[in-house]
Amino acid sequence: MNTRTRAFTALLLALSLALVAYSKEVHYLSSRVNDYAGILSPECIQRLEQTLKSHEDSTSNQVVVLTVESLEGEVLEEYSIKVVDQWKLGTKKNDNGVLLLIAKDDRKVRIEVGNGLEGSLTDLISGAIIRHEIVPAFKDGDYDGGVEHGVDAILKAIKNEYQVELEATDDEQEIPWEIMLIVSGIFLVVVGTFTTIALLSQGAGSWFLYAFLTPFWLAFPPAIYGARAGLSIYGVFALGFPLAKYLFAHTVKGKRFYQKYSKNFVGRGGRSGSSWGSSSGSSWSSSSSSSSSSFSGGGGSFSGGGSSGSW
Template sequence: MTARLWRAYSVLASCVLTLALLLALAFPVFADVAVPQLTGRVVDQTGTLSSGDIALLSQKLRDFETRKGSQIAVLIVPTTQPETIEQFSIRVAEAWKIGRKKIDDGAILVVAKNDRHLRIEVGYGLEGALTDVTSRRIIDEIITPKFRNGDFTGGISDGVERMIRVIDGEPLPVPSPTVNFGNLDDLAPLAIVTLFVSVGIGGAFRAMLGRLLGSLVTGGIIATLTWFILGSFGLALALGGLGFIIGFIADLFSAITPGTGRSRGGAWSSGSSGGGWSSGSSSSSDSGSFSGGGGSFGGGGASGSW
């Protein structure tokens, strides 16, 4: 009797362990799809769009954000299963936070290619213009007809264009000046010019106007040159401030005779520089630079299929 019970117990334990192993192996199949990292205005995990298509669409969205302030992003994934596209899209919206904070003027076009589903997710601030009905019409009349013909690039591009036109009709706050740090090729010569103007030409202004006022004038000249060359307000302020600091410190060092601690009587000399200013690597492309502005979403928008 004891042997039979022991065999029955062994069989039961084996069944339980086998069932647990099967469940463990099956669990990842039913896990939610991870929200992709926001690497740019267009994120394609399916290889549907070419690099040229992504570049053109990203530039269009970048120009729109610069002009209007609103942010639009495009996401293409193979599937959202086991979630519906509505559940997945709101998770993406909450993670990416497209649109400006407290204005909430963001929208995301999500395409689940293998599921043949898509959705336009709309931030709170655009729900008055990009309504559920309007979003559905864009999907049904603009996007899905081209998707059915296999023209995914055309459907996405035309759909985004219609979204931009609709949002353009919504009165929104004017976008704040953005900090554009250009690229490394622009910054390298500017670094040299900043150093030269601060120490060289700036010396004449400091001799005429004094250390403080002369350094301020020098920084203003550098800021103005930067503004005209790159058109970046943020970078103009940064390099202008750097020029002021370099010029002011250069005069402090040159005003003291090395090894004596005594003043040279205000004479300016350049001397050799033991180090240079170098810019950090920066890129104006979407990769690594684009991020959501903190916008909020409440589930507004529409879904469709093809």
């Protein structure tokens, strides 16, 4: 790999690391209602806490509310996934967590649904709850009413008791195909380039890039194409990458393919990849921190199910 290519690759990675470093931090999980935007009355917070605690005690489902003043330029769906990845709502066994996220200044709202509850709290129902229960109240400036109506509808939906006429237009049609095409192209150029570099590199740097790219493959495809298609794409990356590395190392055709393309694309030895791993590993680990609290998540997993809206 020539000097110009090395410099360009290093610049792209530096920009990616900068975006991660300066992205909006995840707030501290202090309770079931985390009103960091200050939009809810104390009485409303108390009622919600009691309702959600009672539901969790009887079902183990963890439904949590988070309000923030601003997303600070982040994409709503990406920030929501970042929150649930850190908070780990729901139990590890059942993946039964739900996050109701409200960004006041951005006028956006999202319901993020854990894997174990996607069968009852579907994307369509989540979208209906936002449109029919939350947004009308928010438009009138009634944040207490919007959040309480939304939480009540979420709990009913989990128990298959929420009744609403689902609209023919669902979330899969909300993103125009032109926008989807542009975003897909950008994603493939940027993330696809680094994935190829990781695939054709050797040493620890290759696997560092694999770990670094995993959140991008996990977050972007579900946000663009929906949970099912997005998870399928992520599965191809998660399983295909190690399989390809194995074939490159242990099969005749794989070795020939690697020898043919790796020289021109990333060079031999993967030395630049190793330096990436050593220089940025500390900043990556320092960006996440753990803290003890009387209330915490139980290890639940999320994969992009839910819906978003605005008012």
